[in-house]
Amino acid sequence: MTIDININGKALTLDADPDMPLLWAIRDLAGMTGTKFGCGKALCGACTVHVDGQPVLSCAYPVSAAAGKAVTTIEGLSADGNHPVQVAWRELNVPQCGYCQPGQIMAAVALLDKNPTPTDEDIDNAMSGNICRCGTYTRIRAAIHKAAGVKS
Amino acid sequence: MNDAIKGIRLVTRREFIRNTGLAGGGLILAAHFSGCSTDQELPGGDFAPNVYVNLLESGDVEIVCHRSEMGQGIRTSVLQVIADEMEADWDRVKLLQATGDAKYGDQNTDGSTSIRKQFDLLRNAGAVARHMLVLAAAEVWGVPASECIGQNHAVHHAASGRSLGYGELAGQAATLSLPEKVEFKSPEDYRYIGKPMDTVDGMAFTVGSAAFGIDTVLPGMLYASIERCPVVGGTLVSVDDTATRAIAGVVDVIQLGDGTSPPVFNPLGGVAVLASNTWSAQKGREALNIKWDLGANASYDSDAYREQLESSVHNEGSVVLSRGDVDAALSGAAKTLEATYYAPHLSQAPMEPPAAVARINADGTCEVWACTQDPQTAQGVVAGALGIEPAQVTINVTLLGGAFGRKSKPDFIAEAALLAKKAGKPVKVTWTREDDIRHGYFHSVSAQYLRGSIDADGKVTAWHQRTAFPSINSTFGPSDGPGGGELGLGCIDNPYAIENMKIESCKAAAHVRIGWLRSVSNVYHAFAASSFADELAHLAGRDAKDFLLELIGPDRHVNPADSGAEYDNYGHDIAEHPIDTARLKGVLAEAAKMADWGRTLPAGHGLGIAVHRSFLGYVATAAEVSVSDTGELKVEELWTAVDAGTVVNPDRVRAQMEGAGIFGMSLAMHGQITAKAGAIVQGNFNSYRVIRMSEAPKAINVHIIPSQAKPCGVGEPGVPPVAPAICNAIFAATGKRVRELPLRNVKLA
Numbered sequence: 058m059t060i061d062i063n064i065n066g067k068a069l070t071l072d073a074d075p076d077m078p079l080l081w082a083i084r085d086l087a088g089m090t091g092t093k094f095g096c097g098k099a100l101c102g103a104c105t106v107h108v109d110g111q112p113v114l115s116c117a118y119p120v121s122a123a124a125g126k127a128v129t130t131i132e133g134l135s136a137d138g139n140h141p142v143q144v145a146w147r148e149l150n151v152p153q154c155g156y157c158q159p160g161q162i163m164a165a166v167a168l169l170d171k172n173p174t175p176t177d178e179d180i181d182n183a184m185s186g187n188i189c190r191c192g193t194y195t196r197i198r199a200a201i202h203k204a205a206g207v208k209s
Numbered sequence: 210m211n212d213a214i215k216g217i218r219l220v221t222r223r224e225f226i227r228n229t230g231l232a233g234g235g236l237i238l239a240a241h242f243s244g245c246s247t248d249q250e251l252p253g254g255d256f257a258p259n260v261y262v263n264l265l266e267s268g269d270v271e272i273v274c275h276r277s278e279m280g281q282g283i284r285t286s287v288l289q290v291i292a293d294e295m296e297a298d299w300d301r302v303k304l305l306q307a308t309g310d311a312k313y314g315d316q317n318t319d320g321s322t323s324i325r326k327q328f329d330l331l332r333n334a335g336a337v338a339r340h341m342l343v344l345a346a347a348e349v350w351g352v353p354a355s356e357c358i359g360q361n362h363a364v365h366h367a368a369s370g371r372s373l374g375y376g377e378l379a380g381q382a383a384t385l386s387l388p389e390k391v392e393f394k395s396p397e398d399y400r401y402i403g404k405p406m407d408t409v410d411g412m413a414f415t416v417g418s419a420a421f422g423i424d425t426v427l428p429g430m431l432y433a434s435i436e437r438c439p440v441v442g443g444t445l446v447s448v449d450d451t452a453t454r455a456i457a458g459v460v461d462v463i464q465l466g467d468g469t470s471p472p473v474f475n476p477l478g479g480v481a482v483l484a485s486n487t488w489s490a491q492k493g494r495e496a497l498n499i500k501w502d503l504g505a506n507a508s509y510d511s512d513a514y515r516e517q518l519e520s521s522v523h524n525e526g527s528v529v530l531s532r533g534d535v536d537a538a539l540s541g542a543a544k545t546l547e548a549t550y551y552a553p554h555l556s557q558a559p560m561e562p563p564a565a566v567a568r569i570n571a572d573g574t575c576e577v578w579a580c581t582q583d584p585q586t587a588q589g590v591v592a593g594a595l596g597i598e599p600a601q602v603t604i605n606v607t608l609l610g611g612a613f614g615r616k617s618k619p620d621f622i623a624e625a626a627l628l629a630k631k632a633g634k635p636v637k638v639t640w641t642r643e644d645d646i647r648h649g650y651f652h653s654v655s656a657q658y659l660r661g662s663i664d665a666d667g668k669v670t671a672w673h674q675r676t677a678f679p680s681i682n683s684t685f686g687p688s689d690g691p692g693g694g695e696l697g698l699g700c701i702d703n704p705y706a707i708e709n710m711k712i713e714s715c716k717a718a719a720h721v722r723i724g725w726l727r728s729v730s731n732v733y734h735a736f737a738a739s740s741f742a743d744e745l746a747h748l749a750g751r752d753a754k755d756f757l758l759e760l761i762g763p764d765r766h767v768n769p770a771d772s773g774a775e776y777d778n779y780g781h782d783i784a785e786h787p788i789d790t791a792r793l794k795g796v797l798a799e800a801a802k803m804a805d806w807g808r809t810l811p812a813g814h815g816l817g818i819a820v821h822r823s824f825l826g827y828v829a830t831a832a833e834v835s836v837s838d839t840g841e842l843k844v845e846e847l848w849t850a851v852d853a854g855t856v857v858n859p860d861r862v863r864a865q866m867e868g869a870g871i872f873g874m875s876l877a878m879h880g881q882i883t884a885k886a887g888a889i890v891q892g893n894f895n896s897y898r899v900i901r902m903s904e905a906p907k908a909i910n911v912h913i914i915p916s917q918a919k920p921c922g923v924g925e926p927g928v929p930p931v932a933p934a935i936c937n938a939i940f941a942a943t944g945k946r947v948r949e950l951p952l953r954n955v956k957l958a
Contacts, residue, residue, distance in 0.1 A: 074457060077488045085432065085486035090424035091417020093610070094487075095560050096642040100894040103560060131417030138416040147411045150860055153868055154280030155414035156421060156560040156610025177907070185903040188894060190560045190611045191280045192871025193864070194905035 060124045064089065065133025075121035079113070080104045082120040083130060091131040091159050095188065102187030105160040105167075106130050112167035114186070131159035134166065142166050145204035153191035161187050165201050174205050251349065251373075252380035258341055258387065260312050261291060261334035268362065268376025270295070270302045275313035276323045277582045278306075278410070279559075279609035279616070280868070281924045282861030283323050285409045287331060289401040289857050290324075294335030294394055297375070298362040299401065304409055309584025309604035317583040319617050319725070320779065321824040321922025324857055328920045332393050338382075340391040345381035346373050361400075396855070396917055405860035410608070422580030422607045423564035427635040430566065431460055433628050434490040435638065436497055437479035437648050440887035441721050442470060442504040448480050452496040458489025462497070463631050465624065471686050472722045474590045476624045477648055483632055487639055507887040509720035511553065511654065514884075518656035518717055519549055522675040526690075526715035530701045530774035533709030535660075538671035542662030545671075546748050550659070550737040551949040554882035555652035556897055557726050561610020562645040563621035567591070567628070568635035574601040575629070579622045580609040587619035594623040595630055602626075613872075614725040618650050646897050647889040650724025651882055653678035653695075653717075657737040667749030669760060671709040674741075676700055676734065683719035690716040691730075693775055699734030699823060699929060701774040704788050705742070706762025710772060721884065727872060728928040731823040736950065739819035739933030744946065753937060754801045754818050761820075764791040779825055779922070786825045786919065792852045793820055796829040799850035799912055804831035813837060814845070815942025819933035824922025827852040827914075830870070832934040836942045840958030844874055844935060847909045849927060854918035863911045866927045870909040873931020875899040878952045898953075 060071050064087055071086045083092050083106065092115060095103030099117035106115045107129040108122075134140050142165050145151075152158045161184070168175055168183040175183065180198050189197070257263040263271040274287045284304055292302045307313050314330065315322070339359040346364035347354035350371060357366050365372045396403070413419035438444065450462040460483045467478040480497055484490035539545055565579035575595055581587045584604040592599040609616055621638055628636040640648075655678035662671040680695060682688040691714045701712055726732070746756035766787035769776035778786060797820040804816055813835050820829035833845040847870045856862050879898035883890045891897040936947040939957065947955055 074488065074492075077486070081486055081488040085488070088426065089417075090420070090426070093421075093561070094423065094639065095562075096894050097491075098642070098893050098895070101560070101642075131415075134416075138412055143415040146415045147407070150405075150408055150411065150864065152280075152408065152411065152414040153282070153864055154278075154560070154609060154611045155410060155419050156608075158414050159417045162415060181903040181905075185901045188560065188899055188901060190558060190613070190872070190875075190899060192868035192900070192905075194871060194900075194902050195867055195907075195909050196864075197902070198905075 060120055062120070062123050063127045065130060071120065073120050075119060077120045079106065079115040079118045079120045079123050079128070083115060083128070089130055089132055093156055093159055095157065102164060103157050103160040105163040105187065107163060107167060110170065112164055131163060134162065140166065141204040141207040142169065142200070145200040145207070149196050149200045149203065151193050151196040151200050153193055157187060157189045161189065161197055165197070165204070168201065169205060175201065251377055252384065254380035254383055256338070256379035256383040258337045259334050261331070262295065262338045264338060264375055264379045266376055266379045268301060268374055270297050271305050272302050273305050273307050275307035275316050277318035277584070277606055277609055279318065279582065279612035281865060282408055282858055283318065285406055286324060286857040286861065288409060289404070289406055290328065290331040291335040293399055293401040294332045295338045296359045296361060296400070301362060306606050308606065309588045311585060316585050317617070319582055319614065321826070321924040321926065324920045325825055325922050328855070333391065336391040336393055337388065340388055341382045341385050342375055342378045344385055345378045349373065349381060402857050403859065406858055419608050421561050421610045422578065423561055423610070423639055425566040425578040425607065425637065427566060427568055430635040430637055431483040431485070431632055432487045432490045433481045433483045433636050433638045434487070434494040434641065435465065435479045435481045435624060436494050436499060437477045437644070438501045438503065439647070440503040440506045441472065441477070442468065442506045444502045444504060445478065445480065446500040446502050449498040452498070453482055453493040456489060456493045456496060458484045458486055459493040460484055461632060463628060465627060472684055474586065474618050474620050476594070476620050476627065481628055483628065483636065491641065503887055506720045509884050509887040511883040514654065514720070515551060515656070518654065518677050519551065521677040521715040521717060522549065522656045522658035524715065526675050526677070526713035528711060529696055529714050530710065530712040530769060530772045532772040535671045535673045535709045535711040538709040539660060539662045539673070542670055543665045544748050545660065545662045546744055547658070547660045548741055548744060548948055550657045550740065552655050552733040552736055553950065554654045554721065555726055555876055555880045556646050556649050556882050557613035557615035558645060558897060558899065559609070559611030559613055559615055562640040562642055563615065564637065564639045565622040565625040566635060566637040567622070567625035569629050573597060574603070575626055576603045576605070577622055577626060578605045578607055580607050580612070580616055581619055581622060582609065582612050582617040583619065587622045590619045590623050591626045594627050613727040615649060618724055642894065643892040646891050646893065650684065650722045652726035652732070653723055653730070655733040657733065659737060659741045661741060661745050663745060663749050667751055669705070669707050669745055672703070672705060672707045673711045674700065674738070675713040675715050677715035677717040678730070678733065679717045679719035679723050681723050681725060684723050689718055690714055694777060695730040697776050697778070698730035699738065699821060700730065701769045701776055702788055702822070703738060704767045704790055704793055704822065705760045720887065728823060728925040731821065731929040732876065732932070735819065735821040735929035736932045739821065739930065740936050740948065743817070743933070743937040743940065747940070754797065754806050757818070757820065758794055758797060761790050761794050781825060788822060792827045793822055795914060796820060796827045796850040796852050799914065800829035800831045800848050803848035803850065803910055803912055804833065806831065813942060815938040815940065817934045817937025817939070817941055819930035819937060821929040823926045823929055826921035826923060826926035828866070828926045828930055830930040830934045832931070832938045834935060834938040834942055836939060836957050838958060840956055842878070842939065842952060842957055844906045846906045849909065850912045850914060851927065852914040852916060853921045853923050854916050855920045856913055857920070859913055862913055862923050865923050866911040867909045869927025870931055871900050871905060873928045874904070874935070877932035877935050877950055881951050
C-alpha cells in the first residue's frame with residue numbers, strides 16, 4: 058500500500074507493507090541510512106527517531122503508524138550538524154565506532170526537549186534503552202550535561 | 210627582483226597552468242608563498258613517494274589509511290603519525306581509506322597491532338616525503354640539504370630566509386629517487402603525535418553520514434537474509450519455499466549449500482531469501498520450511514561440557530611451563546589453596562551486525578563493500594568462493610560499527626559474493642542480531658584449576674595452573690585443546706616471582722566455531738590468575754595490593770622461555786618488548802593511588818584490583834563495588850592506569866580504556882553464550898545482555914603513564930583486568946569468592 062509520510066520536512070509517498078518497521082522504510086525505501094539497525098526487537102535503541110517529536114524505536118514501529126506524521130532522523134536534526142547535542146558529542150569526542158550514536162543523539166535530544174536540566178539519574182533512566190558496545194556511556198552522560206547548559 | 214614579487218609571479222604561473230579561477234585561493238597562495246625565491250621554473254605534478262602519501266601540486270595531501278576503523282580511532286592516529294613526520298599542515302591533509310591490497314602491507318586490524326607494529330612504518334611514510342621535499346628545495350636553491358628543513362607544510366632555508374611550499378615542490382620531489390634512509394623527528398618536535406586530536410570522523414558520526422558496511426546501497430541491489438543450520442556442521446535436507454515466494458517483495462530463494470569442516474572463514478551455508486528490501490527478505494525467511502540434518506554437534510550441551518572441562522583440568526595435562534618443584538613446595542607448605550575457575554563462551558556482538566554488499570561485474574571481477582577488519586583475507590576468501598583470482602576482487606573497506614574480532618572473519622562477505630553471483634545482481638547481506646549471536650565465532654569457554662601455597666612468612670612458594678578451552682585452531686583444522694599462541698595470552702607469560710611454577714594445558718574439543726574476541730584468552734587467564742592471587746593474599750592475611758606488588762617481585766625482565774615455555778610475545782622480540790615487572794608494578798601502584806586504596810569504605814562496598822600485561826601493554830584496574838543486602842551488585846567506579854609506551858592520541862587511548870571498562874563489565878556481569886542440543890540459546894540483547902547506561906559506573910578514571918618507550922597495544926589490554934578487579938572487590942565487600950562468570954549466575958547474598 059502507499060503511505061504518505063513526512064521525513065525531515067520532506068513529504069514522501071512510500072509503497073510499503075503496512076507492517077514494515079519504520080526503520081526499514083527509512084533505510085531501504087527512503088534511502089536514508091543514518092538510522093541504524095541493531096537488534097530488530099526494540100532492545101538496543103540504535104534505530105531511535107522522532108515521530109511528531111516523540112522518541113520512537115523505529116525497528117519495532119510499523120511504518121503505517123507514522124502515516125501522516127512528521128518523522129525526524131539524525132539527518133534532519135539540524136541543517137549543519139550544529140544542534141547543541143551534536144556539538145557536545147563532538148566536543149567531548151563521544152563516538153568510538155559511531156554506529157549507535159545517531160540513536161544515542163536522538164534519544165538525548167528527546168530527553169533534553171522534555172527535561173532541559175537532567176540529573177545523572179534522569180539520564181540513566183532515559184538512555185538505558187540505547188546500547189553502546191564500545192562503552193561510551195560516561196562520555197554520553199557528560200555530553201548531555203554539556204548540551205543542557207547550551208540554549209538551542 | 211625582490212623575493213615577494215618572485216613569489217607572486219610563481220603563483221600567477223600556477224594559476225595560469227591550473228586555470229583554477231579561484232581568485233581567493235590565489236591571494237592566499239600569494240600570501241603563503243611570498244617568501245619563495247627562485248628563477249627556476251618548477252615542474253608541476255603530484256608527489257607520491259609511497260602508497261600512503263600523495264602530495265598534490267595544490268599542496269593538499271592525501272593520506273591513505275590502510276587499517277580498519279572500528280572505534281579505536283586508527284583513522285585519526287594514522288593521519289597524526291604520517292602528517293607529523295611529514296610536517297604537513299593538519300588542515301591540508303585528507304584521509305582516504307585503502308581497499309584490501311597487498312601493496313599496503315599488513316592490513317589485518319587485529320591483535321591491537323596498528324600502532325605497536327606499524328608506528329615506524331607510518332613514521333617512515335611521512336618522513337620520506339618530508340626528506341624528499343627538503344632535497345627538492347635544496348636542489349632548486351642550490352644549497353646543501355642539511356641547511357634546509359621541512360616544517361609546517363613548507364621547506365625553509367634559514368640562511369637566506371627562503372621558503373617553498375610543499376605543493377610548489379611536489380613536481381620537483383617526484384623527480385628524485387627514494388632515499389636509502391631517513392631521519393625521524395625527535396619526540397619533542399612532535400606536532401600531532403601525543404596530542405588529543407579530534408576524531409576525523411566526528412562530524413560524520415554525529416550527522417548520520419558515516420558509512421558502515423550495512424549502509425552500502427548499489428543500484429538494482431537485492432537484500433538478502435539467510436537461514437542457517439542452528440548447529441555447526443549440520444546439513445540441509447530439504448526446503449519448501451512456497452510460502453516465502455508468495456510474500457510481497459521477495460524476488461528469489463537461493464540455496465547456499467552446506468558449511469565446511471573445518472569451518473575456517475567459509476559461509477555456514479543455508480537458504481537465502483532475496484528481496485527488494487530487508488524487511489521482505491526477513492519475512493520471507495521466516496516463512497521458509499526447512500529440514501536440517503543437525504549432525505554430530507547436536508549433542509553439544511554447554512552445562513554437560515562444563516563438567517567435562519572441569520574434569521579435564523582436574524587431571525594431568527601437557528606441561529607447558531615448569532620451574533622448581535611444585536609438588537614438593539606444596540607438600541611442605543604452611544598453607545595451601547586450590548580453586549577452579551570457569552568462564553563461558555562469549556559473543557563479540559558489535560552494534561553493527563555483519564553486513565556486506567557484493568557486485569559481480571560483466572568481466573567476472575567482483576567488487577565488495579564490507580565492514581571488515583581484514584580486507585586482504587576477505588579478498589582471498591571471496592576469490593576462493595567465486596573461483597577467481599584475489600586480484601579480481603576489490604574489497605572496499607567501510608567504517609566498522611564495532612568489531613571486537615568478529616569482523617576479522619569474512620564468512621558474511623563471501624555470502625554476499627556468492628549470492629551476487631547466483632542472483633546476477635548486486636546483493637546486500639544483513640545479519641540479524643539473532644544471526645550474529647547464534648552463528649558467530651565464539652570466544653572460548655574455559656576452565657582453570659589452580660593450586661598454590663604460602664610459607665610461614667606468607668610468601669607464595671608454589672603456583673600450579675591447568676587451563677582447558679577449545680582452541681581457535683579448531684576453526685582451521687583438527688584440534689583437541691589450547692594452542693601455543695593462546696597459552697601466551699596471559700597464562701605462560703605469568704610474571705609472578707614464584708620459585709616453583711607449573712602450567713599445564715588440558716584437552717578440550719570444540720563444538721561451535723571458535724574465534725577471537727577483544728583480548729582473547731587473556732580474558733579468562735587474567736580472571737583466574739588475578740583472582741587466585743587475591744585469594745592467596747587473603748590466605749596470607751595480607752593487603753591485596755601490597756601482596757600483589759610483592760608477588761610480582763623485584764624489577765626484572767621475565768622470560769617464559771627460561772621456564773621451558775614456548776612464548777611468542779605477540780610476535781615481538783622479547784628483548785625489545787620484555788615482560789617488565791617495573792612497568793607492571795608501576796601501573797598497579799598508580800591505579801591503587803587513583804582509587805585511594807586503603808580508604809574507609811561505606812558498608813557493603815569493597816575495592817578490588819588487578820593488573821595484567823597483554824598485547825605488550827600494561828594495565829591495572831581498581832574497582833569499587835557495592836553489594837546490597839539482597840545481593841544486588843553495582844560497580845560504582847573504576848580507576849585504570851595504562852602504560853602503553855609512546856601514545857599517538859591520548860584521548861583515544863583514554864576512550865579505549867573507558868570502553869574496555871564497560872566491555873569488561875559486560876563479560877563479567879552478564880556475558881554468556883550457552884548451547885542446548887547444539888544450538889545457541891541466546892539470541893538478542895534481552896538474552897545476551899551487555900552493560901547499559903544505568904549500570905555504567907559514575908566514572909571510569911584513566912591515567913596514562915607518560916612514556917617514550919616503543920608503542921604497545923591499546924585496543925585490547927584494558928579488558929583483562931576488569932573482571933578480576935570486580936570479583937576481588939566483591940570479595941572485599943562481602944567475603945564471597947567468585948570463581949565463575951558471569952556474575953548474574955552467582956548469588957551474592
